Amino acid sequence: MADDLPLPQLRSDPTTESFTKNAARKRARLSSPPVSSDPALFSSDDDPSADNYTQERRKKKYRGPWYHQRPASDAGQDSEDAPEKKRRTFERQFDSGVFMGSDGTDVDEVLEELESRNASTLPLPLSHSHRTQAGHRVATTEEVVKSQIHGCLEEGNENIDFSSRGLKRLSNATIRPLATFARVPPVIEGVYTRLEPKLKVFLASNDLTSLPGEIFKLDHLIVLSLRGNQFEELPPGIGKLSSLKELNLSQNSLRCLPFEILELFSDTSRLNSLNLHPNPFYQPEVPPNPEDDRQEEESQYKIGLGNRGRTRPRRGAVCGVSPVQRRRSWHSQWSVTYQVRTEVRYLDINGTRLKGPDFSKDTARIPVADVNDTPQAPTSRGDYKSRAPSLLEVALNACSRTSQLPLLPSYLPEDSPPVLIDLLTFAVSKKDSGGSKCTTCGRNFIVPRTEWIEWWEIAKVLDRNGMASAASPLRQMENERDVLESMVPLMRRGCSWLCVPEPVTVVNGSAAADETELAD
Amino acid sequence: MASSSQNQGLSKYVTLISLDGFEFVVLREAACISKAIAKMLNTQSNFMEAKDGRCVFGEINGIVLEKVAEYFYYNYKNRNKEDVPDMEIPPELCLELLMAADYLDT
Numbered sequence: 135m136a137d138d139l140p141l142p143q144l145r146s147d148p149t150t151e152s153f154t155k156n157a158a159r160k161r162a163r164l165s166s167p168p169v170s171s172d173p174a175l176f177s178s179d180d181d182p183s184a185d186n187y188t189q190e191r192r193k194k195k196y197r198g199p200w201y202h203q204r205p206a207s208d209a210g211q212d213s214e215d216a217p218e219k220k221r222r223t224f225e226r227q228f229d230s231g232v233f234m235g236s237d238g239t240d241v242d243e244v245l246e247e248l249e250s251r252n253a254s255t256l257p258l259p260l261s262h263s264h265r266t267q268a269g270h271r272v273a274t275t276e277e278v279v280k281s282q283i284h285g286c287l288e289e290g291n292e293n294i295d296f297s298s299r300g301l302k303r304l305s306n307a308t309i310r311p312l313a314t315f316a317r318v319p320p321v322i323e324g325v326y327t328r329l330e331p332k333l334k335v336f337l338a339s340n341d342l343t344s345l346p347g348e349i350f351k352l353d354h355l356i357v358l359s360l361r362g363n364q365f366e367e368l369p370p371g372i373g374k375l376s377s378l379k380e381l382n383l384s385q386n387s388l389r390c391l392p393f394e395i396l397e398l399f400s401d402t403s404r405l406n407s408l409n410l411h412p413n414p415f416y417q418p419e420v421p422p423n424p425e426d427d428r429q430e431e432e433s434q435y436k437i438g439l440g441n442r443g444r445t446r447p448r449r450g451a452v453c454g455v456s457p458v459q460r461r462r463s464w465h466s467q468w469s470v471t472y473q474v475r476t477e478v479r480y481l482d483i484n485g486t487r488l489k490g491p492d493f494s495k496d497t498a499r500i501p502v503a504d505v506n507d508t509p510q511a512p513t514s515r516g517d518y519k520s521r522a523p524s525l526l527e528v529a530l531n532a533c534s535r536t537s538q539l540p541l542l543p544s545y546l547p548e549d550s551p552p553v554l555i556d557l558l559t560f561a562v563s564k565k566d567s568g569g570s571k572c573t574t575c576g577r578n579f580i581v582p583r584t585e586w587i588e589w590w591e592i593a594k595v596l597d598r599n600g601m602a603s604a605a606s607p608l609r610q611m612e613n614e615r616d617v618l619e620s621m622v623p624l625m626r627r628g629c630s631w632l633c634v635p636e637p638v639t640v641v642n643g644s645a646a647a648d649e650t651e652l653a654d
Numbered sequence: 655m656a657s658s659s660q661n662q663g664l665s666k667y668v669t670l671i672s673l674d675g676f677e678f679v680v681l682r683e684a685a686c687i688s689k690a691i692a693k694m695l696n697t698q699s700n701f702m703e704a705k706d707g708r709c710v711f712g713e714i715n716g717i718v719l720e721k722v723a724e725y726f727y728y729n730y731k732n733r734n735k736e737d738v739p740d741m742e743i744p745p746e747l748c749l750e751l752l753m754a755a756d757y758l759d760t
């Protein structure tokens with residue numbers, strides 16, 4: 135049935151995602167579907183029925199820096215104001231088993247409804263009602279989500295919409311059932327057709343800071359929207375979503391992306407639409423080079439769509455071709471080129487910084503390393519360097535493998551150093567989000583020993599004559615800001631002090647540009 | 655062993671002693687990957703350990719210290735190697751070993 139229905143277009147158009155336009159502020163609202171077992175549709179922006187909902191919430195005020203731009207009502211999901219509460223509505227699609235609250239539906243209301251109407255079919259674990267106030271709200275929100283997933287699975291609805299639910303976290307247990315999703319095959323007598331499900335998961339306008347690792351195991355996930363959350367980093371697992379066609383990361387607090395995201399641009403990937411901005415991404419700070427001043431001025435005029443010389447920063451010794459770039463084959467739809475990197479941060483066995491640049495939140499710009507930079511480890515332990523993990527890492531890995539990992543901090547003696555609790559807590563979150571592998575040697579690790587940021591240009595190839603930045607595939611790149619936005623910061627982490635950037639092939643500026651052009 | 659290298663002042667080997675009295679003789683160079691042991695064995699210091707090359711760990715039991723000694727060997731053996739195999743740790747030891755690793759700064 136889902137096939138017969140014209141699904142509203144997903145809004146991947148960057149003009150509607152831009153935070154400067156009100157349209158982007160509209161959340162995916164539920165239109166009023168006919169009372170039948172049709173899947174719930176996302177309202178498109180021109181769906182008139184969406185206007186019947188909560189008109190007040192359209193007027194949204196923006197305060198503070200642009201990268202914190204979220205509608206006040208989004209952030210304040212929990213802080214209720216009484217008059218609004220009265221207008222809240224709650225609807226249940228009786229035949230679908232899916233609970234759909236309107237934008238601001240009080241979670242407790244939903245839960246009450248849930249318990250009173252459906253206690254027999256959807257029993258809620260008792261334990262959740264004994265939580266503390268804060269824990270209670272999170273848990274119950276997730277319970278609602280869980281039951282919605284259950285409903286989607288039951289009716290074969292591939293659109294999993296948890297937009298604007300005030301979600302602070304999503305557990306692996308909640309997401310796991312989605313892996314069993316099977317598309318309801320059309321009934322053709324005698325013929326069993328198995329269709330690949332096309333899962334679309336919308337988590338826009340929540341308060342998420344991390345993702346459960348299970349989400350990266352959804353082989354059939356083709357759309358993932360994380361727009362308008364609180365992400366400062368994304369788990370490396372995002373690179374495993376090889377079926378992904380659309381990924382929306384806009385309006386988060388992302389300072390960099392995991393290096394693994396490059397997997398999404400490999401020749402076997404299907405990614406077609408990527409929304410990265412706005413996010414407070416780290417910017418490369420290129421040292422001024424007087425000799426390049428003249429050239430710099432020229433490039434100010436030259437930059438623009440179709441200008442092949444364009445987006446490469448001209449100043450400083452920044453032209454190099456990363457071995458990674460040479461080794462990989464990229465999708466013809468994307469132009470992916472290494473630009474510059476920071477110096478290497480060296481971390482101690484427990485993750486404290488010993489040497490290298492500061493990646494703190496207050497830093498907007500990070501100096502780039504010289505193109506000839508050779509990473510130098512701080513004074514080594516003992517007389518030799520080794521790729522072997524530290525004993526702390528070996529033990530932490532063993533802890534992480536046990537099923538009792540979350541309980542381990544409580545087994546520590548009371549006078550244990552606090553760092554052990556921090557490490558175990560870190561291991562828990564690492565495990566929950568799917569773990570991480572060294573971006574140099576591929577070994578699993580928990581505590582990184584090296585970190586550096588590489589800026590890559592990720593541009594969508596429009597046609598033979600021109601390309602546009604991933605930030606805005608349809609907009610001309612007209613000024614330096616746009617150019618810098620095409621410098622996507624990717625965080626690389628290594629598992630040992632020997633896992634550092636490989637030397638790049640040094641070429642001068644124009645040669646580097648020529649080389650990439652040839653590669654195109 | 656200790657007597658044979660008295661001329662150089664230092665033995666190539668050191669002895670690690672657990673709280674329950676088990677002794678493990680390990681290569682000094684390998685054991686010094688631990689910052690705590692390196693500090694104990696520093697000849698500039700006046701620690702007893704530096705003189706006789708014997709380190710007593712009042713908080714680490716024999717089973718855990720055996721794993722620690724095994725780790726020193728594992729780390730030493732794999733120095734300069736590109737592919738380092740994983741070291742197996744029995745789950746029941748993981749937490750004690752974590753505490754020992756933090757204590758030894760290894």
Ligand SMILES: [Zn+2]
Pocket residue numbers: 572573574575576577628629630633
């Ligand atoms: Zn590595």
